[in-house]
Amino acid sequence: MRPSGRNLSQMRPISIETGVMRHAEGSCLIRCGNTHVLCSASIEDNPPRFLKGSGLGWVTAEYGMLPRATNTRNRREAAQGKQSGRTQEIQRLIGRSLRAGIDRVALGERQITVDCDVIQADGGTRCASITGGWVALRLAVNKLLGAGVLTSDPIVDHVAAVSCGIYAGQTVVDLDYAEDSEAGTDGNFVMTGAGRMIEVQMSAEGATFSRDEMGQLVDLAEAGVAELVAAQKAALE
């Protein structure tokens, strides 16, 4: 009954390839089905101005999409002269999510910028960016630990994200574009490796949902994030 033929609780195939950008301190290409995102983590020793002297570090994120990542070509944001509201909303979400998994004291006064660029889009790009972005961040931090710049690990836990929604009256996990564009309600769930919640966003456009449906979506999300965390672990081995 799902356009892809998947079960209601079936994730798309996940692949995470590390070390794909030779200049970045950490990088990966994450593929969730036909959604492909290139993630890199860049370490800057100069923290942003508001942190000077605080002893705290910062993790921030930027998000972009190639013009032809989508079915019809989108205008290039650099050519339009600004990032859309959607782009800003997404990159703020990625940054907040990754910071929730970091001990900013242990990171010290430096900034890590995680760039997530969507090469191909088929729904769920913000979730893939968080899951892949965390892998790039993990690799960059490993470099700092390996070089002895950091002596204790500032990464507290895994961070991963999945979308769930109500499609054709049923709760489903990991929506692809065909589902996403039809779903009356959809949500994004960011969680830790231990299953604690970082961010929950459920949204109905032209419909509403019950508290019971909300519970079912969270159930699906918990199982989905567990699969993603396993994929992160496998990629890092």
Added chain:
Amino acid sequence: MRPSGRNLSQMRPISIETGVMRHAEGSCLIRCGNTHVLCSASIEDNPPRFLKGSGLGWVTAEYGMLPRATNTRNRREAAQGKQSGRTQEIQRLIGRSLRAGIDRVALGERQITVDCDVIQADGGTRCASITGGWVALRLAVNKLLGAGVLTSDPIVDHVAAVSCGIYAGQTVVDLDYAEDSEAGTDGNFVMTGAGRMIEVQMSAEGATFSRDEMGQLVDLAEAGVAELVAAQKAALE
């Protein structure tokens, strides 16, 4: 234990004054404690281009804040030459929320723009904007019904919003600025008059939350929204 001395489940005093802007088709000044937002609804017979010929209407929203609505002066967005990511995120949320309470076929090919301008800020401005914005929208639609332009009411139900969060380890409703700036987790809950969910956003910065805490926050939100809906009804009588 709350800075304001309120109980954990106690809302701030709510006041909604209607008809405060003589030119607007609908308007109100909503006060949630020291958060004051001026809301207006403007009817435009020309729908946005993407609706031409569809027979469907549109509700959209814009959000702003006076430079000295806050404790220290913020730079004016018009002078900076762009709306911040935060502003865009908020106005997208208000628009989505109000559309969830509208029958777009019944509205017909017209657009209603709801402007929410924060005169004074003390936490919870986006929620107050949704609650007050709905009143302005209701009044503008009443005008269309009264003039016979519309014959069936496109408004399906009330829409109202409240914030909840975890402050000093306890779940509290309707956070003011003192609480909001300290809360490890906070969320915004948009619901209908019938108690169905439109939008749920829970976010942890530098912390995480459990599924159990999530449930408590939703409980608080359901009670808070019920109070707001009652205040909307009283203001419209």
Added chain:
Amino acid sequence: MRPSGRNLSQMRPISIETGVMRHAEGSCLIRCGNTHVLCSASIEDNPPRFLKGSGLGWVTAEYGMLPRATNTRNRREAAQGKQSGRTQEIQRLIGRSLRAGIDRVALGERQITVDCDVIQADGGTRCASITGGWVALRLAVNKLLGAGVLTSDPIVDHVAAVSCGIYAGQTVVDLDYAEDSEAGTDGNFVMTGAGRMIEVQMSAEGATFSRDEMGQLVDLAEAGVAELVAAQKAALE
């Protein structure tokens, strides 16, 4: 013969309510008939860069208008990405006018920013902004004097402004929108409490005016400003 039924030399009812914005060092809501402007004064201890080390203070102003302050909705300047030429012209005028009533040595190296936001417009918004902006400035300076930060008063005199114009062939004071949009000549007059001139702007669009008419407009303005100064005094008592 005036649309409002006023005499040629009759001002609209003036009301100035102080202390309306809890965070600002000085604030008021000025109402000149149906023109309502919210004015706040914000003290910043860091003067602008060009004053560093000069010992001189600065007063500057910013002006805005809510999208639905007017009969039909105007586009929000923050959303358009720039302030219009009209807005910039008005805020430069407000700043120059208020500086003319200030002793910049006595103010010392600090900046006071006066924000004037039009809540409802019915002609004469720039004049109301100057008259109300001066009250906000006065209150902010009182706070500095009260706290002992300043020991001598940098405010030299009242500053107030009124518009006059030629409507239907007759010189009238304090034009409302119905008159302003029809007037062949209109002018703005900024004066001190002692009746000295700060700024005189008379402008004819599609018409011209004689030196004799110019004299009559100044007569009307002198009487009008005297009334406004009296209203400022009353509001501050």
Added chain:
Amino acid sequence: MRPSGRNLSQMRPISIETGVMRHAEGSCLIRCGNTHVLCSASIEDNPPRFLKGSGLGWVTAEYGMLPRATNTRNRREAAQGKQSGRTQEIQRLIGRSLRAGIDRVALGERQITVDCDVIQADGGTRCASITGGWVALRLAVNKLLGAGVLTSDPIVDHVAAVSCGIYAGQTVVDLDYAEDSEAGTDGNFVMTGAGRMIEVQMSAEGATFSRDEMGQLVDLAEAGVAELVAAQKAALE
């Protein structure tokens, strides 16, 4: 006593050279002492959208300054990405002034754009732009009359402008930069060939002026504009 050695009522030497830009329908180079402005008038058969079907014409103006027109180099506005408030204020003034001398019905549904570019600046650039801009406009209209496109002359009268101010306590005409930067009060006066007023702007920065001084400034302006109108006539012969 004036830095240039001129009498209080003495204008700078005026020269107006016509036909200096081969592509423009009308053009001139106006020199008021060391202030040099290149003015062109461009006829566009497409009127701006707000005039479609009205039968009325439009005259508008744009103003610019070469980066090294001034003593120290100014940043190029095109490189900065926006026109300053000062530039916008000036070009609005030029446009309003020129329109006051035009019969928009006789002009018919077309637009004439007058570009005023300051090649060298020594005070009074906006006044020189108006005086020279009118000559360019006159020449462009002559072309339309000569070609039989227009049969009645839409130009009602000459338009010219001069600055006056209070320098070292004395009222003087046609301020150069050395005077302008020191003057406590300065004003711009736009008048017709018949001596009627189009625009009067007097402004005090850090000082005030009396009604009597205002009268003296107007006297000086009337004589100055008469000289400029004579120079316009000579240039067009």
Added chain:
Amino acid sequence: MRPSGRNLSQMRPISIETGVMRHAEGSCLIRCGNTHVLCSASIEDNPPRFLKGSGLGWVTAEYGMLPRATNTRNRREAAQGKQSGRTQEIQRLIGRSLRAGIDRVALGERQITVDCDVIQADGGTRCASITGGWVALRLAVNKLLGAGVLTSDPIVDHVAAVSCGIYAGQTVVDLDYAEDSEAGTDGNFVMTGAGRMIEVQMSAEGATFSRDEMGQLVDLAEAGVAELVAAQKAALE
């Protein structure tokens, strides 16, 4: 003597992988050593406005670089709000080059946009973009031919580009970043499969070059482009 150990006339290894972006009408990933560019071609049936009714087609290009394609992170152009002069110069070059190989009558009134996004940079990104962009264009045109939308092939010949320069006093082909940043003279040569010239750009920064050296650079370029054309042919088989 070259940092990479290559001979003076030795190109870097070339690889062109086609069909890498599922939504695009044509796409490839071109690798010239460590320079990797993702190229896509998008067909739009609506030609740009200036072509309406002309019967002619258009090919245009856009260029971008991921922030961490380079050794240190570059600021994202979308976040900066504009494309740099360098970016605009490059995308204009790509567009001009590809149009030189197209029969615009045979293409008909449609536009093909070629996007070139640098995933990893090591010198020569604009040349790789042209060479890879042509392959994407070829594939998109093949789709139009295959679908019978076009009946005669609008592609006249291959287009490919290589850089040459004077490094450490010697003329070398296909400069990598280490060479490019040190070269006194460098040039870009765009040619057809038949060896005719489309674009030649030679530039000396802080040095000059002789006509004889110019000849040597062209010799190197002719041989290099021939290798690139062979690689294009191999990739398309």
Added chain:
Amino acid sequence: MRPSGRNLSQMRPISIETGVMRHAEGSCLIRCGNTHVLCSASIEDNPPRFLKGSGLGWVTAEYGMLPRATNTRNRREAAQGKQSGRTQEIQRLIGRSLRAGIDRVALGERQITVDCDVIQADGGTRCASITGGWVALRLAVNKLLGAGVLTSDPIVDHVAAVSCGIYAGQTVVDLDYAEDSEAGTDGNFVMTGAGRMIEVQMSAEGATFSRDEMGQLVDLAEAGVAELVAAQKAALE
């Protein structure tokens, strides 16, 4: 056979008038036929930030065009809010070209900005800007030498530029607008007084050119630049 009746190798009349802008350290008005460019050189003792402490100087350029320099009026870039890609490409070329004739060590830590503003355009504006810009630069450096600020001359050689192209199947020098808009191939050649190459740009739009034609274009350019250098020398005597 050329629209102007010139021989294939005949330049347009050249005139260079120096000292035309009283405030600039160096200036000239260059006329190449009907192409007129006003060039100024401005010395700034503060070098750009990237040179601080390097001991090296910098020469940069900006380019603009008056709106009515052309046959039909162009929109003013300052009003559009950005410089076009073409403008940026041209000013980068002018800057690079002038730097190639400068010893940056001898110049010392200062910046000279060369502004080239096209007053009237008839093809070849970028070449005229380089040729005239060099004269302005030469005059500004003379001022530094005359004042004893510099003791050795940082100018190594003349820099001048000419366009050549293939018009109606024949190679011609110094294209005017009528030729430029029809030419299948056109190029810009920047050379030193000694005849060494600084920049060579040949470009075919919708056509291609042979290596033999390339040689003919360079021959024409060498002779043309020699004439321009002679004109520079004459103007400076």
